[in-house]
Amino acid sequence: MSFLKLEKIVKRFGDATVIDHVDITAERGEFVVFVGPSGCGKSTLLRMVAGLEEVSEGDIYLDGANVTDTEPASRQVSMVFQSYALFPHMSVHDNISFGLRMAKTPREEIDRRVAEAARILQIENLLQRKPRQLSGGQRQRVAIGRAIVRNPKLFLFDEPLSNLDAELRSQMRVEIARLHRDLGVTMVYVTHDQVEAMTLADRIVVLRAGKVEQIGSPADLYERPDNIFVAGFIGSPKMNFLKASVAAVNGGAVTVRHPALADDLTLPTRHAPTVQPGEDVVLGLRPEHLSVGDGGAARLALRGEFAESLGATSQLYAQTGNGETLILQVPGRRSLAAGEDIRAGFDPAQAYLFDGAGRAI
Amino acid sequence: MVSRPAARFAHLAGLVLVFAFAMFPFYWMVSSSFKDQADLLASPPMWLFEPTIKHYAEIWADQKVTAAIVNSLIVAVSTTALAVLLGTPAAYALARFEFRGKSDLWFWFISNRMISPIVLALPVYLLAQSLGLLDTHLVLILIYLTFNLPIVVWICTDQFRSIPPELEQAARLEGAKQFDVFWRIYLPLGLPGVAVSAIFSFIFSWNELLYALVLTRRNVQTAPVAATSFMSGYELPWGKIMATGTVIVLPVTIFALIVSRHMIRGLTMGATK
Numbered sequence: 001m002s003f004l005k006l007e008k009i010v011k012r013f014g015d016a017t018v019i020d021h022v023d024i025t026a027e028r029g030e031f032v033v034f035v036g037p038s039g040c041g042k043s044t045l046l047r048m049v050a051g052l053e054e055v056s057e058g059d060i061y062l063d064g065a066n067v068t069d070t071e072p073a074s075r076q077v078s079m080v081f082q083s084y085a086l087f088p089h090m091s092v093h094d095n096i097s098f099g100l101r102m103a104k105t106p107r108e109e110i111d112r113r114v115a116e117a118a119r120i121l122q123i124e125n126l127l128q129r130k131p132r133q134l135s136g137g138q139r140q141r142v143a144i145g146r147a148i149v150r151n152p153k154l155f156l157f158d159e160p161l162s163n164l165d166a167e168l169r170s171q172m173r174v175e176i177a178r179l180h181r182d183l184g185v186t187m188v189y190v191t192h193d194q195v196e197a198m199t200l201a202d203r204i205v206v207l208r209a210g211k212v213e214q215i216g217s218p219a220d221l222y223e224r225p226d227n228i229f230v231a232g233f234i235g236s237p238k239m240n241f242l243k244a245s246v247a248a249v250n251g252g253a254v255t256v257r258h259p260a261l262a263d264d265l266t267l268p269t270r271h272a273p274t275v276q277p278g279e280d281v282v283l284g285l286r287p288e289h290l291s292v293g294d295g296g297a298a299r300l301a302l303r304g305e306f307a308e309s310l311g312a313t314s315q316l317y318a319q320t321g322n323g324e325t326l327i328l329q330v331p332g333r334r335s336l337a338a339g340e341d342i343r344a345g346f347d348p349a350q351a352y353l354f355d356g357a358g359r360a361i
Numbered sequence: 362m363v364s365r366p367a368a369r370f371a372h373l374a375g376l377v378l379v380f381a382f383a384m385f386p387f388y389w390m391v392s393s394s395f396k397d398q399a400d401l402l403a404s405p406p407m408w409l410f411e412p413t414i415k416h417y418a419e420i421w422a423d424q425k426v427t428a429a430i431v432n433s434l435i436v437a438v439s440t441t442a443l444a445v446l447l448g449t450p451a452a453y454a455l456a457r458f459e460f461r462g463k464s465d466l467w468f469w470f471i472s473n474r475m476i477s478p479i480v481l482a483l484p485v486y487l488l489a490q491s492l493g494l495l496d497t498h499l500v501l502i503l504i505y506l507t508f509n510l511p512i513v514v515w516i517c518t519d520q521f522r523s524i525p526p527e528l529e530q531a532a533r534l535e536g537a538k539q540f541d542v543f544w545r546i547y548l549p550l551g552l553p554g555v556a557v558s559a560i561f562s563f564i565f566s567w568n569e570l571l572y573a574l575v576l577t578r579r580n581v582q583t584a585p586v587a588a589t590s591f592m593s594g595y596e597l598p599w600g601k602i603m604a605t606g607t608v609i610v611l612p613v614t615i616f617a618l619i620v621s622r623h624m625i626r627g628l629t630m631g632a633t634k
Contacts, residue, residue, distance in 0.1 A: 050530075050534060051534075052530050052533070052534070071533075072530075072533045072534045073533055073534065073535070073536040073537065073538070077534065078534060078535075079530075079531070079534050081527045081530075081531060083525060083527050085525065085527035085528050085530065085531035087528060087531075087532070087545075087546060087550075088550065089549045089550055098532065098535050098537075099535035099536050102535055102536035102537050102538075102541060103536055146531075146535070150535070150536075
């Protein structure tokens with residue numbers, strides 16, 4: 001049995017169902033990230049795992065035990081809150097040792113474990129300070145320190161980096177990844193930032209409107225999104241979508257047609273194709289898979305709009321004849337005149353196809 | 362348009378006027394307590410006089426006043442302690458839990474303060490009489506509690522509501538029981554509100570006259586009652602009354618000064634994050 005198992009979880013607030021029959025598992029030592037747009041229910045789900053939110057239906061199992069109705073204090077989970085939730089009237093030492101003191105741990109043991117946590121997080125010189133005397137990054141470390149000092153079974157992170165500036169965020173991201181590697185514990189992490197999800201996760205759970213859209217490794221989600229939502233959510237810049245039509249279906253391949261495509265494009269399908277000739281489909285192309293010029297087996301005719309240079313790469317904004325905007329991510333600095341005709345090429349093996357309902361074909 | 366210096370002067374003059382108006386009775390009380398009877402009754406009033414401490418010596422010698430101050434202390438301290446002890450857990454519950462009848466309970470707390478105390482004086486007197494509680498500390502403590510509890514509950518509920526719920530959730534996850542959460546998180550963080558409500562509670566109990574007058578006789582006279590008791594008979598010992606008044610004001614002033622830091626923080630609570 002999985003270390004953490006969420007079984008047919010439902011959460012209702014009044015008449016509104018915010019979590020709708022969700023099944024998720026996590027193995028021991030795994031780093032699982034819940035990701036999704038705001039309001040998708042990811043934080044609610046995490047809070048149910050913590051025991052801070054009641055479960056309307058379904059069961060939660062942790063390390064073999066059903067903890068659905070177990071008090072938060074008895075679940076042996078720790079949580080790092082978005083607001084850090086440090087106790088403002090206590091020193092860093094007292095914040096970190098709070099749980100140990102609640103458990104009536106002997107004093108020497110407390111001091112030893114606080115010192116150990118402080119060493120790991122490099123906050124040894126801050127132990128006597130109050131939270132208000134700390135920077136955002138330091139507070140974050142203290143919050144993590146409070147979580148690790150009790151050796152919980154499970155770590156929960158609720159958007160822990162969203163209050164930090166960009167530089168500190170990427171630094172803390174690396175530290176959390178390192179912490180996971182060094183401690184080897186199971187972590188569940190909630191974020192709306194797909195970059196955090198992609199870089200930290202062993203497994204990503206993509207949620208939308210209280211439902212699981214897809215569960216898989218970062219590579220899975222990037223390479224084989226189950227549907228148009230996941231395809232659009234994972235990857236930056238976002239995947240381009242073009243409305244195409246099916247020209248022919250031939251066994252395990254579908255041929256699609258789009259006015260901007262030089263020729264009809266035949267793509268292999270993942271499952272037996274469910275579309276019929278003449279039906280509308282969506283062709284998905286990642287910006288980083290598009291190149292300017294005649295490279296690639298398939299070609300698009302586009303009209304340039306403008307370019308954004310990011311230094312190492314440039315993002316080119318271009319339109320098809322019928323007004324669909326595409327982004328191309330190309331290496332180096334490249335300018336683009338408005339109205340300039342450009343040709344974009346891509347490898348059909350890197351193109352995605354979705355049916356009218358948004359499912360990957 | 363008024364020039365700036367003129368506006369400033371008007372502003373200052375206004376402040377001085379209000380200050381003088383507010384402080385004059387107090388000044389009159391204190392200065393009168395140092396005048397002898399002849400100076401006190403002089404007309405027009407004497408602004409310059411030879412100060413005397415004989416009224417203070419008199420009330421010091423008069424065991425009635427010292428006893429009254431001790432009574433007041435017993436009643437005010439007990440009431441304040443009980444009001445805080447009972448009111449803060451109630452405030453915590455009202456601030457953080459959802460339960461049936463919560464808004465009704467809330468209104469009931471407020472409604473207690475809508476009734477004029479004099480309306481209840483007679484029923485309370487009869488009740489105290491049949492319970493054999495007349496002229497005891499307990500009856501004053503109980504009555505003052507009914508006035509002070511709502512104040513403690515209101516102020517502390519508001520204060521506790523301003524404490525981020527994540528702190529409680531974090532504490533719960535760290536293994537804190539309900540009481541630990543209240544004791545280690547809410548009380549220390551809500552201290553400004555607790556202090557303000559304690560001050561209000563103490564001042565009210567210390568100064569209250571009506572019920573003290575109605576419910577006590579000789580044994581449990583409080584300080585305000587002792588001060589007014591001098592008004593009986595054929596002469597009015599103004600100096601003694603004023604000296605008693607000054608002595609009564611002192612403990613409250615000292616108490617307020619000690620906790621004033623918390624009080625100022627408490628009164629401006631919620632103004633900034």
